[in-house]
Amino acid sequence: MNFNKWTLGLAAIGVVSLASAEQAEEKMSAVQSALSSMTISGYVDTSAQWNLGTHDENMPPYRFGGPSKSDGFNLNVVQLSLAKPLDEADWAAGYKLDLWLGPDANALGTASSGWTEQDFAIRQAYVALRAPVGNGIDFKVGVFDTIIGYESVEGGNNPNYTRSYGHTIEPTTHTGLLATYRFNDWFSAAAGVANTYGPVINSKAHFDSSYDKAESYKTYMGSIAFTAPDSWGWASGSTLYGGVVNGYNEDPNGSDIGKVTTSWYAGSTLATPVAGLKVGAAFDYLHISHETYDYTWSLAGYASYQATDKLSFHARVEYLEDQYDYMRVFFTADKLQIWALTGTIQYDLWKNVVSRLEVRWDRSDSGDIFGPPVYDQIGNRVGNSERDAVLIAANIIYKF
Secondary structure, three states: OOOOHHHHHHHHOOOOOHHHHHHHHHHHHHHHHHHHOOEEEEEEEEEEEEEOOOOOOOOOOOOOOOHHHOOEEEEEEEEEEEEEOOOOOOOOEEEEEEEEEOHHHHHHOOOOOOOOOOOEEEEEEEEEEEEOOOOOEEEEEEEEEOOOOOOOOOHHHOOOOOOOHHHHOOOOEEEEEEEEEEOOOOEEEEEEEEOOOOOOOOOOHHHOHHHOOOOOOOEEEEEEEEEOOHHHHHHOOOEEEEEEEEEEOOOOOOOOOOOEEEEEEEEEEEEOOOOOEEEEEEEEEEEEOOOOOOEEEEEEEEEEEEOOOOEEEEEEEEEEEEOOOOOOOOOOOOOEEEEEEEEEEEEOOOOOEEEEEEEEEEEEOOOOOEEEEEEOOOOOEEEEEEOEEEEEEEEEEEEO
16 A cells, blocks of 8 residues: 555654554545545525515415415525435445425424424435346335425425425325336336325334324335337427325324325326427325315416526416315315416526526415404404415525
């Protein structure tokens, strides 16, 4: 081994031995090798929004929204990611760690039992493995994002700033094992098992004795994905996706705690003959076992147009029917029925920065559920005062 001159000088006067120096340099070399394959990335997500009207305590119940963000400037979340991606080796191994800091970390709901810190969450933390079976099976072991949904938990990857109702009724993360296999360039499938349907890390179905679940009770999930090959011409790259997740739900943000919950999802993104134009659709169906009104569903349509390298336009129209009252928190109305229309303009003026302006209109078919509460003459709350909710927001995200 070749030593640097400082090590040789210290060895000459007896301060260190060449054997110990060799061991130290071997250890340092191993550390440097591990660090060289690690990637560090993340983003800072901020916003400013104005909600038309006053008394915004009763707002549309989509995920990562709410009164705390109305009429002012917001830090949404900071994500720090450490990863070693899988390489091309047959027995490749790696990992992924996504840490969240900020108010949205509380809404993610992954905090394990007894955790008292605020504004902090582990979004993902898994070991990635590959087994050389056929084309190679990729595994995730630990905490990983759910396998269903048109939109991502990571806001900067979505076409719009605010989340859809479909995303809101989907699970977010799971603790378990997920296997993914790509049969060819156009078809892949995934299957997994997790502790629970909900996001709480290391939670188990049998922890809640009142629901009498066995220690072996787990959550199961599966999905398939089709991608149009290059031979399909202008339609190449279009995707069709379907998936299901079924298990015990301990989601602290939902109203179905302790219930066996099943989420069905189907979605598609289609290229068009118009350059830069893509359209999409997503259907989510949430079923709660053993309930009289046992379902909630959402249907959404998407359109995105990349006008220039920097400028793009995005639109979303959606409908939510909440027969189970899954999303009822502050609303006095039962069986929510809500329409929403969202338009977003994105212009990437700065390098590494997502900058967008958004207008969103939610309209209730369930009466006046938004806005200030209304009370009768003796002080009993009898409802709210508005059927419509309008938001104007600016979203700035720096990715590093």
